[in-house]
Amino acid sequence: MTSIRPGDVFLLTRAASVQFARPITVRVIRHHADWPTYHGWTWIDCYQLDARGDAVARRELYVMPAGMTRQHPPPPRPTAPPSAQPAPSARPTAQPSARPTARPRSGRGGAGAGPASSTGRDAVRAEP
Template sequence: MPPTSDPPPIRPGDVFRLTRAASPQFVTPITVRVIRHRSDWSTYQGWAWIECYQLDDRGDATARRELYVMPAGMIRQTESPSPVRRKRRTPARRTSVRAEG
């Protein structure tokens, strides 16, 4: 049997694509940004609890979740989607109208 390497540590801010390789619950893959790896919670060998934000296609957080996953099946995203900056609305300029007379 070839030696297996441990997956890289899960750190806050890391972004992952979760598919069925991470857990059978991800029939439809999702992207998450890690808040915390719950290493203080006991799990089966090869599994982990994470707290994370589920991200939409633009990189905005849509839900906060606690997930039970296999870190070896998590796909690290090298380029994380960054939230889209929304343009700030500037108030309309007021023009004063002088009464003639």
């Protein structure tokens, strides 16, 4: 029987369970060795991984450990060196919006509410 520990990465195929007609790669979160099951089967909580090794879904799976193929975990991603990150003072500041602010609506409610009505009460009139 394959030992299953948190952090282990496995390829699951039909040998692990018939549900894996299309193989998937998983990283184990928890092995439920204490849950009662049929002989040769077990429950695992895991993350399904994509081709880059990123978790794309959390799964709870019923599998045969004898059919699980251990994989090498993906190498850790390189992080940017501290010198490549901008200093706090070098960060751009938020620019004020160039869009004009909206004119406040009049206190009227009902059918005439909204933009200037056809009577022109809200419109600015030019002096003759």
